[in-house]
Amino acid sequence: MLEKALSSIKVLDLTHYVSGPYATKLLADMGAEVIKVERPRTGDPCRNLGPFVADNPHPEKGLLFLYLNGNKRGVTLNLKGGDGKEILQALLRWADLVAVNFAPSTLEELGLTYEEITAVNPSAVVLSITNFGLTGAYRDYKAWDLVEYALSGLMYIFGAHDQAPIAHALHQAQFRAGTLAGGAALIALYGSLNGASVSAHGSRGNLVDVSVMEVLSASLRDTVSQYTYQGVVRRRTPRFGRGLGRTVAAADGYLIPTMTGAGTDWDIFAEFLGAPELKNEKFATQEDRIRNAEELDQIITRVFLERTKLDLFHNAHAWRFHFGVVLTPKEVSESEQLHDRGFFVQVDHPIAGRLTYPGASALYSETPWEAMIPAPTLGQHNQEVYGKLLGYSTGDLMTLRSSGVI
């Protein structure tokens, strides 16, 4: 077996739900050694999120949990109890990276602040993911994804002009925070391991304070600049002008037609669509097309309804126009492109069974991504981690178990 990219990195994963587990999943999939800590009995609340295998809400059959926690070893530990502290400290000393996504006040209650962690392990890099960051006026605000979309600035510009603004479905903000948190943690570790960012007091530790809100606020393209450059307050845009870069209906579904790709030659675009009425100086430039958006819209709508979405999609690319096609989950799951790249992977799980999961976002030439080990059942690796790694005896473990520590 080839060596993995991150096989030298040890991660103590104290995170739950989506954002933190996705960050540590990215690390684990590239070979980092991840120990996931869950609370005894109930475990990570992500275990209770659907969809479930055969719609059975069983804590070992939550598909999101199973997807997020492969390649990790799982232990249980009561972080609040006195006896749990000793084990926690041993785990903190073991780790290169300590990942947390508790609210700031909870981190203080649990004794898991940066200062407290680096008092135990001065060279630890601490990765914190919180809704709004560890500082600032909204530090203790509560949020689900929807609220992040609102405060980040993304919601106000998302949706129909004359309706309430919206957010994406699912857990987009949490997932994206996890993605960047994984990268930012590797950046801090890189500095720490290669000697660049040794702190003022001489230790190699660092704190990475990721804000979910800022993940969205940092990625609004020119939204902020439209105000700083022009004084423009943006909003959701009206229904007309949907000709390009917006949703257009085909006979059997939807497309996102764009002009990018084959230069910006409007006549070629008209030719590809077989719509000579578009070869009109009213539509010649981008600015003209904005000025005459409504009329353009009507023509495009009519032309598109005559053809199927995949016919238009593949044809557009033959002409080198960058079109998008709205795919359903079924169509994504059966996508020839994703299958050709070996995107979907199968993993056996002792309770959930053999299931297929989405795989890697990138193919690596030297350190291939492999999904090998299923997500841990609750407390599956207590014996292995506490016994073999930390040296607790079987008797110790029985005592800890009966007192509810693990």
Added chain:
Amino acid sequence: MALPLEGIRVVEMGQLLAVPYLCKLMADMGAEVVRFESCTRLDPHRTTVFYDNEADEQFYNKAANFHDQNRNKLGLTLDLSTKGGQRMFRDLVRISDVFCENFTPRVMQNFQMEYQDLRHIRPDIIMLSSTGYGYSGPWGNYGAVGPTVEASSGLMHVSGYPGSPPVLAEIPYTDFVGAEHGLFAVMAALHYRARTGHGQFIDLSQQASQVAIAPEPVLDYLTNGRDTPSGGSTEHPTMAPYGAFPCQPERQVPGRGEIDRWIAIAVKTDQEWEGLLNVMGNLAVSSDQRFADAASRWRHRKDLNERVAEWTRGQDAFPLMKLLQAHGVPAGVALTNRDMLFDPHLKERGFFRVIKHPEMSGLPTIPYPGIPWRLREAPPLPAHAGASLGEHNRQIIVELLGWPEGDLASLQEEGAIGWEPVSYPRPNPVGLDVLLRQSRIATYDQDFKERIAREYGGQKL
């Protein structure tokens, strides 16, 4: 103390968003990013959103998108179709750690700039190709932009309003999602190289990145055979009340538009529900048995959302948010871009990177969105404006590559480098009044320069 990526040199052949955003994050963390671009095919980000909405003869150095995505990078012009350009590129790769590009495989093959070509020049090079669908496969040469991948990843299918066509986010969403995964991949490869001395090729697919972070409907199909219907994203599968609720709009000067105001409220737990009831103080709602538990609230979500909307309508959004949060209710105002710039939280966290543009640029001091994390142990992050076209040609060619000074003139003559675009028509931006009439913007402030100067300092123009 140094920034973590100091000493890492990145060559960027990027345009628009995905790779420029990825490399911006690395530049902010201390990497030296040499970005090269062509004078004959301007980066589209140099051609839109100009200061004061005016495109003068230096428009390509005054475009907002360009400065936003390319701060703290060195700017080189380089035409790959020339011999000199090819030699420059290869010499650059020889002294670099990472090469990132977001062109189609077709382009990379034509110029013999694929990984197997570059590893002969620099054996431990890390090369990232960022494409819409991946470097291989039947769609490998299909070009893409953010919105098109949002569609083909399945995310769009489940986003929008019930009973209406799916809706795109107003930004090239998956470009960012791809860049975020690309950053992780490059960092993983750098760790591997530090340990083994080996570089590698990273073939990043934006489509795969987006599917990886929107897995629920795909998992449901793969496991249970259920193809999630396109029901929009205005409702949540378990939470109620849930959504954006209307508040008192903010009037502008008559005829200058209106800021509609919305507060997002999402209630999951009984505790959050109790908090909401306490703030609402509405006996009819709190005693309504249909709203007694979470499951029942969700079943009657339509009625419940209407009750909440009746209550929020006419209220001031910001005090309402504070009050709800004080009672433990997840609530947030849908901030406008202007709100963001004056938001107390973002200000306290120092989110915006305030960049003082060089005097000759004609741009003042401007705040730009920063990065979504803070490092506790790090010096202040750099704050240099995006490079004007060809700004660092001499520095890179003479000082970095060590070519004789005299080569600059011959390279320019050959068309390998330049300092201005070749025959690009000056854009003719649509007036803000037209955009306002079409309701494409909410409003525009004539005093925005004063407002920004007051908040962020710097001279106003």
